[in-house]
Amino acid sequence: xxxxxxxxxxxxxxxxxxxxxxxxxxxxxxxxxxxxxxxxxxxxxxxxxxxxxxxxxxxxxxxxxxxxxxxxxxxxxxxxxxxxxxxxxxxxxxxxxxxxxxxxxxxxxxxxxxxxxxxxxxxxxxxxxxxxxxxxxxxxxxxxxxxxxxxxxxxxxxxxxxxxxxxxxxxxxxxxxxxxxxxxxxxxxxxxxxxxxxxxxxxxxxxxxxxxxxxxxxxxxxxxxxxxxxxxxxxxxxxxxxxxxxxxxxxxxxxxx
Amino acid sequence: xxxxxxxxxxxxxxxxxxxxxxxxxxxxxxxxxxxxxxxxxxxxxxxxxxxxxxxxxxxxxxxxxxxxxxxxxxxxxxxxxxxxxxxxxxxxxxxxxxxxxxxxxxxxxxxxxxxxxxxxxxxxxxxxxxxxxxxxxxxxxxxxxxxxxxxxxxxxxxxxxxxxxxxxxxxxxxxxxxxxxxxxxxxxxxxxxxxxxxxxxxxxxxxxxxxxxxxxxxxxxxxxxxxxxxxxxxxxxxxxxxxxxxxxxxxxxxxxxxxxxxxxxxxxxxxxxxxxxxxxxxxxxxxxxxxxxxxxxxxxxxxxxxxxxxxxxxxxxxxxxxxxxxxxxxxxxxxxxxxxxxxxxxxxxxxxxxxxxxxxxxxxxxxxxxxxxxxxxxxxxxxxxxxxxxxxxxxxxxxxxxxxxxxxxxxxxxxxxxxxxxxxxxxxxxxxxxxxxxxxxxxxxxxxxxxxxxxxxxxxxxxxxxxxxxxxxxxxxxxxxxxxxxxxxxxxxxxxxxxxxxxxxxxxxxxxxxxxxxxxxxxxxxxxxxxxxxxxxxxxxxxxxxxxxxxxxxxxxxxxxxxxxxxxxxxxxxxxxxxxxxxxxxxxxxxxxxxxxxxxxxxxxxxxxxxxxxxxxxxxxxxxxxxxxxxxxxxxxxxxxxxxxxxxxxxxxxxxxxxxxx
Numbered sequence: 001x002x003x004x005x006x007x008x009x010x011x012x013x014x015x016x017x018x019x020x021x022x023x024x025x026x027x028x029x030x031x032x033x034x035x036x037x038x039x040x041x042x043x044x045x046x047x048x049x050x051x052x053x054x055x056x057x058x059x060x061x062x063x064x065x066x067x068x069x070x071x072x073x074x075x076x077x078x079x080x081x082x083x084x085x086x087x088x089x090x091x092x093x094x095x096x097x098x099x100x101x102x103x104x105x106x107x108x109x110x111x112x113x114x115x116x117x118x119x120x121x122x123x124x125x126x127x128x129x130x131x132x133x134x135x136x137x138x139x140x141x142x143x144x145x146x147x148x149x150x151x152x153x154x155x156x157x158x159x160x161x162x163x164x165x166x167x168x169x170x171x172x173x174x175x176x177x178x179x180x181x182x183x184x185x186x187x188x189x190x191x192x193x194x195x196x197x198x199x200x201x202x203x204x205x206x207x208x209x210x211x212x213x214x215x216x217x218x219x220x221x222x223x224x225x226x227x228x229x230x231x232x233x234x235x236x237x238x239x240x241x242x243x244x245x246x247x248x249x250x251x252x253x254x255x256x257x
Numbered sequence: 258x259x260x261x262x263x264x265x266x267x268x269x270x271x272x273x274x275x276x277x278x279x280x281x282x283x284x285x286x287x288x289x290x291x292x293x294x295x296x297x298x299x300x301x302x303x304x305x306x307x308x309x310x311x312x313x314x315x316x317x318x319x320x321x322x323x324x325x326x327x328x329x330x331x332x333x334x335x336x337x338x339x340x341x342x343x344x345x346x347x348x349x350x351x352x353x354x355x356x357x358x359x360x361x362x363x364x365x366x367x368x369x370x371x372x373x374x375x376x377x378x379x380x381x382x383x384x385x386x387x388x389x390x391x392x393x394x395x396x397x398x399x400x401x402x403x404x405x406x407x408x409x410x411x412x413x414x415x416x417x418x419x420x421x422x423x424x425x426x427x428x429x430x431x432x433x434x435x436x437x438x439x440x441x442x443x444x445x446x447x448x449x450x451x452x453x454x455x456x457x458x459x460x461x462x463x464x465x466x467x468x469x470x471x472x473x474x475x476x477x478x479x480x481x482x483x484x485x486x487x488x489x490x491x492x493x494x495x496x497x498x499x500x501x502x503x504x505x506x507x508x509x510x511x512x513x514x515x516x517x518x519x520x521x522x523x524x525x526x527x528x529x530x531x532x533x534x535x536x537x538x539x540x541x542x543x544x545x546x547x548x549x550x551x552x553x554x555x556x557x558x559x560x561x562x563x564x565x566x567x568x569x570x571x572x573x574x575x576x577x578x579x580x581x582x583x584x585x586x587x588x589x590x591x592x593x594x595x596x597x598x599x600x601x602x603x604x605x606x607x608x609x610x611x612x613x614x615x616x617x618x619x620x621x622x623x624x625x626x627x628x629x630x631x632x633x634x635x636x637x638x639x640x641x642x643x644x645x646x647x648x649x650x651x652x653x654x655x656x657x658x659x660x661x662x663x664x665x666x667x668x669x670x671x672x673x674x675x676x677x678x679x680x681x682x683x684x685x686x687x688x689x690x691x692x693x694x695x696x697x698x699x700x701x702x703x704x705x706x707x708x709x710x711x712x713x714x715x716x717x718x719x720x721x722x723x724x725x726x727x728x729x730x731x732x733x734x735x736x737x738x739x740x741x742x743x744x745x746x747x748x749x750x751x752x753x754x755x756x757x758x759x760x761x762x763x764x765x766x767x768x769x770x771x772x773x774x775x776x777x778x779x780x781x782x783x784x785x786x787x788x789x790x791x792x793x794x795x796x797x798x799x800x801x802x803x804x805x806x807x808x809x810x811x812x813x814x815x816x817x818x819x820x821x822x823x824x825x826x827x828x829x830x831x832x833x834x835x836x837x838x839x840x841x842x843x844x845x846x847x848x849x850x851x852x853x854x855x856x857x858x859x860x861x862x863x864x865x866x867x868x869x870x871x872x873x874x875x876x877x878x879x880x881x882x883x884x885x886x887x888x889x890x891x892x893x894x895x896x897x898x899x900x901x902x903x904x905x906x907x908x909x910x911x912x913x914x915x916x917x918x919x
Contacts, residue, residue, distance in 0.1 A: 030658075
């Protein structure tokens with residue numbers, strides 16, 4: 001069985017974000033980088049599947065500048081067999097269609113039985129890449145899975161719907177799955193696996209070899225949400241608080257009118 | 258008349274006596290050696306470890322610890338009882354040896370008898386009193402063990418054997434003496450030099466000489482057999498502690514305190530890291546189990562045990578012994594259990610008090626290393642998240658690394674990247690950098706330095722976690738990588754002196770980093786400020802009198818023996834302390850050590866609440882500490898224990914800065 005897992009490196013969401021000079025993306029300075037949270041679930045599920053079936057080969061793919069290799073090593077340490085780094089310093093400028101096309105171009109002649117991706121990235125959050133890869137390759141996709149099982153060629157996945165309802169979906173390989181929080185708990189790489197990962201194949205492919213389409217979207221502008229009125233904390237004796245609250249409700253709302 | 262006695266009186270020194278006696282004795286010693294050899298084979302299953310360096314110092318300290326019983330006397334009641342028993346028994350042993358030397362060597366070979374005259378009188382009365390003291394102490398220990406029954410003291414058949422055998426040996430000794438005296442010494446001036454024997458003699462005086470002689474001879478042989486039994490049972494019972502505990506003084510860890518082995522993580526030949534099986538331990542770790550006397554002093558002081566967590570340091574050591582001698586293939590981690598291993602706060606109270614020089618903490622940490630490095634296991638998801646955050650943002654709190662130095666902006670503190678020419682580098686640490694409450698410590702420390710005219714620099718966003726919490730949680734790999742980054746950075750700025758406000762950072766930079774080729778001097782702020790105080794550069798005006806108590810942080814106190822500097826600073830600021838029942842080396846951990854600051858306390862009651870209650874018992878209104886971890890735990894603890902408003906946790910720096918002379 002051949003498995004592909006696609007991962008993206010994103011800034012830690014606790015970072016202090018600034019806009020870049022063009023005003024169309026965030027600035028890269030002072031950011032701590034890590035693996036996209038949903039992609040960690042994808043890697044974990046791929047590794048679990050690999051351990052479950054015999055004779056599996058698991059490739060991890062990521063598009064981005066050289067620094068993404070650090071994160072790819074973590075995926076290799078978690079249990080991926082080989083890494084394909086699509087080297088692209090401008091990956092952040094590409095729209096989901098271009099990114100999906102690059103992945104599809106990489107995957108098309110490699111006959112992957114299963115492809116795992118995160119359900120979306122924490123920075124751009126389009127949620128489109130996985131689905132677009134599946135469409136381009138002409139294989140079925142199941143999005144936002146929270147449960148996954150594979151037995152006798154049959155894939156059984158649960159996906160989250162609105163209001164806590166889950167859908168049970170079955171299909172057969174080849175297929176693509178996008179992973180959601182709750183699917184699993186990503187493992188912490190063990191030291192021997194970290195050491196082994198350093199010796200695993202990690203090839204860099206120039207993006208130009210795979211990038212053959214034009215973008216369909218453009219990020220026109222990126223901006224911080226406008227500051228609206230903040231919360232108000234009332235302090236003091238309970239009687240006072242009630243009076244203050246009533247005054248505010250009278251002055252600023254119509255609920256007491 | 259000549260003051261002496263006939264050795265082998267009534268028994269005779271014929272071949273019929275001497276040959277069986279010496280055969281029995283030699284056999285007993287042969288069995289003793291065989292018994293220990295069997296155990297040595299088990300010790301040797303462990304990894305190599307050099308514990309015979311500085312041998313002269315080791316021997317001197319060992320002899321001193323044994324003869325003075327100094328480690329035992331740190332707990333007065335049972336300590337003195339054991340010590341007097343030991344001294345009594347030691348004198349009896351020496352006395353017996355003198356008899357052997359005269360009766361079987363100097364007398365038959367050279368016709369020299371030295372047990373005569375005044376020396377004999379002193380010899381006689383000394384042994385008599387030694388025997389009495391030993392019996393009384395043994396009775397005291399018996400009452401403690403079987404009638405008082407202190408909580409947690411376990412009674413095994415070994416204890417019964419020891420009490421029975423020792424008691425029988427001592428009493429039969431006096432019966433022999435009494436019977437001999439009843440026949441030969443009653444009414445002579447010599448009798449009063451054996452006062453205890455005299456009591457026995459008088460009690461038996463009604464018997465005729467024939468009966469006394471027969472009683473004497475029977476008891477003599479019985480006494481001999483009991484002693485033979487004693488010698489034989491040493492390696493097979495807790496009696497072995499006579500040798501193993503003493504030897505453990507010789508092999509004791511000679512520091513630096515709290516030192517852990519810095520693993521060679523690049524070692525390609527290493528198949529496994531940390532301890533999962535007996536053979537992963539050092540021989541000393543296995544030997545420790547044999548040196549343990551199950552006195553439970555460690556358990557009595559363990560904050561995890563005291564708050565109903567499954568950990569008892571004594572039991573961990575005993576379980577290692579059990580595995581070693583009964584099922585050496587067993588998985589140690591499964592035997593000890595992960596809940597036990599994760600419960601340790603590495604507070605070192607166990608190790609500090611241990612009268613047998615056992616090293617509890619590193620055994621636990623080595624098993625944690627195996628869990629993390631080989632299995633990727635942590636006590637909970639929150640810990641894994643915190644560890645990941647150290648990797649990504651260089652701090653376990655998960656705050657963006659770029660804001661690490663923001664607290665200092667308003668104070669105009671220079672970053673070393675702007676100006677590396679400073680008197681000291683303040684290594685701020687994660688909590689004082691990011692935690693709102695603890696930033697007060699950092700700010701107060703800067704103000705104190707400014708008042709003393711010390712030029713301080715910080716690393717700002719370049720600083721990373723010192724690695725202590727993750728190292729103590731078992732993640733040696735991550736520790737070494739953050740340590741290497743910090744070290745490279747600090748070396749690049751050619752820093753002359755580092756000061757920390759966190760005792761964990763202090764211990765790590767000052768000791769652990771030494772293994773990683775780092776030798777910049779490091780001080781904790783209490784020591785640093787005390788020096789400034791001594792130089793007259795810091796002056797305080799005693800403000801309003803507040804009732805305070807001081808909590809000794811484990812990593813400042815037990816790990817580094819810094820007890821006076823914090824108290825001297827507080828005294829200089831006019832603070833009088835009500836000490837808690839557990840202070841200084843006996844201080845009770847706040848619960849945050851050993852990386853537990855990153856973990857939820859899911860088992861038992863809260864360690865921090867237990868500690869703040871101890872502080873409240875002193876009627877103090879302020880609980881002063883000198884560690885950001887402690888302060889964090891106490892802020893939670895006073896809320897949990899519903900002492901808010903009644904007890905205010907503060908750091909020494911906060912107290913000092915309020916009382917700086919204007």
